[in-house]
Amino acid sequence: MADATIQPAERGEDAHHTSLGLSNEKMGMWSLIGSECLFFGALISTYLIYLDRTADGPGPSEIFDIPFTSVSTFILLMSSLGMVLALAAVQSGDMRRFRVWTLATAGMGSVFLAGQIYEFTFFVEEGFGLTTSAFSSSFFVLTGFHGVHVAVGILMLLGIWAASLTGRLTPSHAGTVESIGLYWHFVDIVWIVLFTVVYLIPAE
């Protein structure tokens, strides 16, 4: 993938010649994402294996509130748009707009997390907790880990926001923003898979 358009910015950023012409940061992020695919793969496999192991506890079709989760899913997916706009802003050198969109992206991620916390509390009150069954354990650990990833993404966004305030992050560091954007989009894409597998498919 030769990003002819972003190349100049990247050159300024680290002034390194790299063998593949791709910045180290971006390639590191791609490697990490490859690793994360197996992480979520293992969690999703576990969930699918345990889908009917409810041990007389609530099953998937009895407990999930699909309209509620659809709304928080929508907000999370919109945050990807915020990320794109933040990257576009830093690439065009508009640091004020970059900070606005970075915070907006982090904010949408936080709303999603809050929704998940609410959902978890609601489930536990309904008698569907981590210890209820193998199914419940795999549900909470799978979606919980996704939540942890969103939280890590929010911390990274706050990091680049703070870095742009101190002047550590300038338009020449658009590559850094792009790498964090890759992570953020990846976490969103994983949620599309999870939302489909966990919420939509069992509802049929």
Place this chain on the structure above:
Amino acid sequence: MTTTQEQPTTGGSAFRRPKATTGFGSWFTTIDHKKIGILYFATAFLFFSLGGIEALLLRTQLSSPDMAFLTRDQYNQLFTMHGLTMIFFGVMPLGSAAFNYLLPLMIGARDVAFPRLNALSYWVFLFAGIFLYSSVLLGGAPDGGWFAYAPLNVLGGDPLGETLGFASEQSARMMFYSLGLQLAGIASLASAVNFIVTILNMRAPGMTLMRMPVFIWMTLVTSVLMLFAMPVIGVALWQLMFDIGYGANFFNPALGGDPVLWQHMFWLFGHPEVYIIILPAFGIISEVLPVFSRKPLFGYTAIVFSGIAIGFMGWGVWAHHMFAVGLGPVANAAFALSTMFIAVPTGIKIFNWLGTMWGGQIRFRTPMLFAIGMVAMFTIGGLSGVTHAIVPHNYQQTDTYYVVAHFHYVMFGGAVFGLMAGFYYWFPKVKGRMMDERLGKLHFWLMLVGFNLAFGPMHVLGLQGMPRRVATYPDGMGWNLWNLVATVGGYMIALGFLVFVINVLKSRKGGLPAGDDPWDARTLEWSTTSPPPVHNFNEVPVVRTRDDFWNRKYASGDPSRTPLRVPSGGSGEAGADAGDVAHDIHMPDPSYYPLVAAFGMPIMAYGVLFTPILIAVGGVITIAGLFGWALEPSAEEH
């Protein structure tokens, strides 16, 4: 990478970045890959020795029937810790030490792609080891075996997940297993990302993938395996942690959990892990054999592609660890076949190594002895490995000493012999001094004879039906003689390592000066000074062929040799002359933050064990460390 000049940044950090690159304090802040490599080696060797002492205690207990030297509980803890230590804190990080030190030197780079991430990886690894061993003081070490079959390892006296506390003392011990390995996994993952990016992105101009030294290729395959295997065991360990600590039911059959899931996940990681351990040794051997045979490596392409093939096929054989589970004839047959197939690329390598030596002018120096020993011992281990692939045999052999014999021939005879070959080979580069040959040869022979005495008889013991993991055995089973021989062999290995330590301490300061290229070697690291300067190369080399350094030394048959050497400023001698050149090369400054970020992680792990407050404290420290890291200026202005 032609320059390391960093973009000067505006703004500043509240803290001054540490500058010192020498002295005791610099070891805590260093981000120089060579110093991190040395730290990795020293730490890993310490853990390796600890694992060795544990092995000696085990062998002492088994030296004669009905021994009461250790209690059953102590024995269980010791063999668990022996396995964990050797695999995760001994042999694997010894490979990492070699990667760290050599990778940039061999590809003609000044540094790894993410120097501070490298430091983080080391500190997390160190803290993971300390965390795991702290269990000894806090109620006992893990005692569920290194593969910790769930839920056997968590079912103590009480039912699983009874309260938010721990079901039993034993499950608390297994929490150390879960958390300690998760920490070690973070370290592995960080270095895997770092090495992959470094290899793919930071090669010297002209060094195409097919011109890379085989060691670098094996580093790449190993790193890719780590990158994909670590998350799988990570998930299994998290699930174990939730089961023990928070009452989840992943492996609890009473509420729908499936114990076989643990085995699948564990071995889906565990088999690639075997290759993560052995591939670095394959790489080392492929560098050592040609140099001491004075011939190019025979079949470079075949060796590289068989390494890649192993990297892929290593994923398709995990269930051969589980034939006795009863997965059914179809699964057993499929995995029997795949297991036999994976012997093919390994066999290709062995024939290529033999082809390299064939007709060469072999110099039997210590590194070469270890390399030849590795080829021989690994072949024996490989052959007994093929016998496991035959399912009916496997039923007989599984969980007997035959398996112990097999994997020690592969892991010890393969990986450790290979690493020792590498150590003797590269020591002159690291220290600028030669190792003592006589002590080196004594080490080799003690180790070779001791190794075969210790593990050879275990084949017989296994076929005679002696199970593994038994704390003692009755008299009259016909096992007495071979157990005694194995114990004697174990002590001989220990003696060999004692000689090794003496040799290192002696040669570190008092060895003969090595010069830049003592072995008349082929790869780029020998074109710089010994020890290399902080910036590795005064001028980044341009590579035109495979074995470029060697080809230039012998260019057009010129006996005076024209080594691949920096033309500028008479840099043949390190120090004063190189200083002028070095002045313009700016390396990134050392940093406190990797240490800070890593320090928070074991605190979080203790928090899982004791109180959530510690999780929060550790989390804050780690996040603060990472923020400090992200916000610190990339370089102070000079």
